[in-house]
Amino acid sequence: MHYPSLAALTADAARALSSGPVCLILIEDAVAVDQTIRHHAALGFGCVIAFCDPAIALLDDVPLHRVDHDVTRPEALQEIVNTVSAAARGAWIFTCYNAEFLFFPFGEDRSVREMLTFVTEERRDSVMTHVIDLYARDLTAHPDAVDLDDAWFDGAGYFATPRLDPVGEPLDRQVEVFGGLRWRFEDHVPPARRRLDRVGFFRAAKGVVMGPDRRFSDPEYNTYACPWHHSVTAAICSFRAAKALRRNPGSRDAIAGFHWPKSVRFTWQAQQLLDLGMMEPGQWF
Template identity: 75%
Template sequence: MHYPSLPALIADRARALPAGPLCLILIEDQIAVNSTIRHHAALGFRAIIAFCAREITLPEDIGVPLHRVDQPVNDPAALPLIINAVSAATIGSWLYYCYNSEYLFFPFSEQRRIGEMLAFMAEERRASAMTYVIDLYARDLTTHPDAVDPDDAWFDGSGYFALAKQDATGAVLDRQVDIFGGLRWRFEEHIPPDRRRLDRVALFRAAKGLVMGPDRQFSDPEYNTYACPWHHSPTAAICSFRAAKALRRNPGSRHAIDTFHWSRSTRFTWQAQQLLDLGMMEPGQWF
């Protein structure tokens, strides 16, 4: 289905927004659109909703319903606008969001479907799953000037750290952390401070009154936690070329950086097990 606006999508919620899990993809440019959509279609989402400009071309015959919404997404305010509108229209459903050139991996995702993990999360009385963004990049920026090369993708195998999240008074928030590392840490002088974090609550269950703020955090503090109070919970990873693309697109950083590759670079195998082995996500009590 093709919807001319976000309100048009919401008005047709009975057809366009079935019971989840639903995948929302914000498409900023034409890079890796086909592979992004097909990757998520294979994970078991009930439907994929693509938000993009009219000139963007989408793939066909992906195996699951694909709905197109004419909605600009390059404004930072676009994300909470879309999330809050869809969330309010799908109370009780699990939602996931990402951008083009980003790929979700969760524990055992080669053998299990996303609904299986979310069912386990629900059994644990969890309404969200923390995801960590892993910056991918091409090794050769001469042959791949946009830094996107799925056939030879690399990421930082170490160099990540977490800081306890604090509220406005300086008090430490329970089970909430800010994660840093990857390209956003190594090239932080080119990254705005509010874009340097790698933690993202990209998997969550829509609830009445739930709102995402401009900082991409949710109004219910429990949604922003990485685990339940009694033990570790499953987490997931979003392997993303987005930071590399931005650093190559910006004239200042483009001329200052001739390679993203360094001694701690690790070739990405496109396997969830690699991320589990490196501690970049964990199964919690789900086996």
């Protein structure tokens, strides 16, 4: 279904958003669009919605909704998330951009619906995800830093710091995660975009909204685990930072390459990320 606006989508919410979980893909450019859509459609989402400029061509052999929307505006993600969640209360919602790929524990054998069923049984309303910056090894052959056949990521250099409240006290079970390209080349990345932690999944609920910093108004949504034990976390493997560093004239001229001794070739398998501690199954076995 093609919707000319976000308002048109929500006006048809009873039909468009009736089958969850819902996957929202914000398409900023024409890079890896088909691969992003196919990857997420195969994970078991009940509904895939692509938001993009009308000029961008999308697949016609994969079931999805298309919404004409300018996703390049700074407030686009917040606007889309809050509008869709208000129209789809109770639904699980996942968000990503093109050239980003979701991986979750045991994803080779289980569906995203199975994972969220378990999370719901644990009385959780969100799943913390960590962004893994992907990049091409050869920037001469791949000047936009995107190479799906030979993708790499940093196997070390990640760290987390406690998230603090306005008076400087640590918030319960909330951290801010750093690393990857945004850490190694932080001089070229605005402070607000250096974090790797992201609430990838959340359950739409009345009064719960996403703020400008991608955190939610309900503090529990921003936690990485239950109070009593570790919870499921997931990973979003993303070329987005690499694309931005190559697109910006200042960083493009200053960075000769992204590959370094701690680079690891990406196998496109969830088990690799589990083995490296990039995500965890919690109590899900």
